[in-house]
Amino acid sequence: MDKLKNYDTLLFAAIAFYAIYLFTSYSGIGISPDSIMYTSAARNFVANGNLHTFNNIPIVDFPVFYPFFLGVISFISQTDPVKFGAVLNMCMFATLIFTSGWIMSRFTPASHIYKWLALAAIILNPGLLQVYSYLWSETLFILEVLLFLIVFRKYLLTHAGKWLVFAAGIAAVACITRYAAVTIVGTGGLLLLLDRQLPIRKKVSHIIIYGLICISLLVANLTFNALHTGTVTGPREPSITSFSQNLYYFGSVFCEWIGMTPNMYHTFALPLAIIILVGFIAALTFNFTRRKLDSFENLAITFALIYGLFIVLSSTFSRYERINPRLLAPMYIPALWGYTSWGLLLLKRIADRRVRMAVAAIFILMMLGYITQIYLIDKKRYNDQIVDEYGNPGYTDNDWMExxxxxxxxxxxxxxxxxxxxxxxxxxxxxxxxxxxxxxxxxxxxxxxxxxxxxxxxxxxxxxxxxxxxxxxxxxxxxxxxxxxxxxxxxxxxxxxxxxxxxxx
Incomplete structure (x- = not known):
């Protein structure tokens, strides 16, 4: 069975690779305005050794690591990011699925059937398929989230300084991949505060070390921006959406992900958003009282809670694109784990075999129903964009090409x-x-x-x-x-x- 841990995960990773191939097979990698900013900075890095955009100013609205990442690959391969973008995202999505499977094999308790169902739900999630069909920094950031969970759990199990520094280093790089990576910093910081096994003096020193390393690259990036452009993250306008509106938009994304039709959002979006966030708070509190903070499931719950709150609150104070599947894609995998892995614990505690089998069958049917629902959403998108030969919406779709x-x-x-x-x-x-x-x-x-x-x-x-x-x-x-x-x-x-x-x- 140990071999199956790897072979089945590799199979799902190959399916993930093929899924992105399908969605980029007609017009190549999706190109949005953000993609062009990343690409132009990457091209300038190769040509001139700087990360300036096409208008010859440093890239400010976005952190520097993703265009740098593209630039390094472009320099090594001597290929333009637009040309290698599809293959890069195929590889990154496959890596994300393999990493997810590796983590789920270490859940307590673990289940192969649960892992297969969850991996199918991750591969078919419309938000993730959209993200990995475009040249967007979320493709790298979501992978960094999972790597952070792996390393920070190692720290929670050992409290060794080397793992703390390693985790903080991943968080630091993530912070210059997406500004929203401050949620990774917050995840580690909150768990450090809640960790009862750390003596006070050691806890304080570890929090200081962790915090300083986490923000080091971000502070350097923002300082550079301020010195060269006069703003730290570009011009920002105040929000025009209220907290309740943003909660609604947050919930509407999850309504979309579970297959509800748009006319159902008005009824279910706001209650669903509240249930999701309050549920994460309750789960984290429960794990804290049980002194079970070092599981992957708890790490996922903590990140999903902090990331979800950050998106809702930041949208309330600062104006950027309305909360949508792209913005919430980084919390999908942790949220999926947070709201399904409890089923494994429930089954473990049911002594009666027949009752346990009945509950397991209900859980499997619910997961299969959900997977079928999102598969139908993906199929419709595939028919619209690939079969009908339109392409990923953006600057490479048919409207622009024609x-x-x-x-x-x-x-x-x-x-x-x-x-x-x-x-x-x-x-x-x-x-x-x-x-x-x-x-x-x-x-x-x-x-x-x-x-x-x-x-x-x-x-x-x-x-x-x-x-x-x-x-x-x-x-x-x-x-x-x-x-x-x-x-x-x-x-x-x-x-x-x-x-x-x-x-x-």
């Missing part, structure tokens, strides 16, 4: 733009992706001084995409009210304009 404007940008004569005259756009990453040209994003409406500064520019070019309406940016109608724009090239999907104050009548 766009006359995008085709024009790919072959544009850069000499048509006067030297040293700024180029602006409502999608500067799209301009770079299709033409290779640097441009600047038109200002956000919220930042009034930036808007005023933009309107004072005496000459500029404007590349505008009609189908990318962003309500947070000043739009083309706003600009035309203030500036008389000259059309250089017009398309159905957008246009290229020029403004020159000297030619205004």
């Amino acid at each position: 766009s006359e404007f995008a085709k024009y940008l790919k072959t544009i004569d850069k000499g048509m733009f006067a030297p040293k005259v700024g180029i602006y756009s409502d999608a500067h990453e799209a301009v770079y992706f299709f033409s290779g040209m640097s441009s600047y994003l038109v200002p956000h409406k919220f930042f009034k001084k930036d808007v005023e500064k933009f309107y004072k520019i005496k000459r500029f070019y404007l590349i505008w995409f009609n189908n990318l309406e962003n309500p947070e940016l000043i739009n083309i109608k706003d600009i035309q009210k203030v500036k008389k724009l000259k059309v250089i090239k017009q398309f159905e999907e957008g246009a290229i304009y020029e403004y020159d104050s000297q030619n205004q009548n």
Whole structure:
């Protein structure tokens, strides 16, 4: 049976590899605006030894490690990230599944059937399949979460300083992969505080060592950002969603993951969010009273709780994309473990064999029902994006590949733009992706001084995409009210304009 621990996990890892192959088989790796930021910084790392984006400023909105990671692979392989991205994600998703299986083989108690069901649920989760179909930093961050759980559990079992330093090192790297990795730091810090086996003096020293190592790289990254750009994480706007709204969005993601239809979200999303978070709090409290903090299951519960609360609270104070499956993908595996592994303990405590078999059968049927439900969601996405030949939504899907404007940008004569005259756009990453040209994003409406500064520019070019309406940016109608724009090239999907104050009548 020991061999089966590895062979069955390898089989699921191979299935995971193939799943990402399927979802990237038509148009390659999915490319979003974030992907282009990562890619341009990686290309600059290879070409110039820095992590500047396409507009020649240091990457600030995102931490530096993921583009550095892509840059190192690109340098070694002499291949562009967009070209190797699909294969990289196939390998990373397979590694994630193998690591998950390795961890579940060490649950107490462990069960092969439970592991198989859980691995199937992980592979088929729509959120994870989406994340690993795109060139996104979550692909690396989710793997770092599991590696941290493995190493930090080793520390909890031994209280050896070397394992504490190793775990803190993983957390430090994770913090410059995703800023949300402060939740990994919080997971370890909370468990250190709750650990009753550590003498007070040793606990204090370990917390200090752990904290200093964890935040070291993040502090260096943020300090660099502040010195070179004047902001630590780029310009941030205050949130426009309340705590209750964010709880609802949080719950709606889990409603989606368990197969509910959107018309059911209004009824179930908010209660489900509360049940999930309160349940994790109750489970952590229960484990603390039983002095059972060193299990993988408890580590998973602790991380899922802290990560979930962080996303809801940070969304309440700072504006970024609405809570969605991509944002919550890092907590899916820990949450799945937290809400299913208790079944193994329950079965262990049932003395009557027939009752135990009946309960096990009910549990298996519930898991199979859930797996079937998410499989149908994945099948629909596969039919829409691969069978119907549309591609992963983003800059490599059919809408963009068949766009006359995008085709024009790919072959544009850069000499048509006067030297040293700024180029602006409502999608500067799209301009770079299709033409290779640097441009600047038109200002956000919220930042009034930036808007005023933009309107004072005496000459500029404007590349505008009609189908990318962003309500947070000043739009083309706003600009035309203030500036008389000259059309250089017009398309159905957008246009290229020029403004020159000297030619205004």
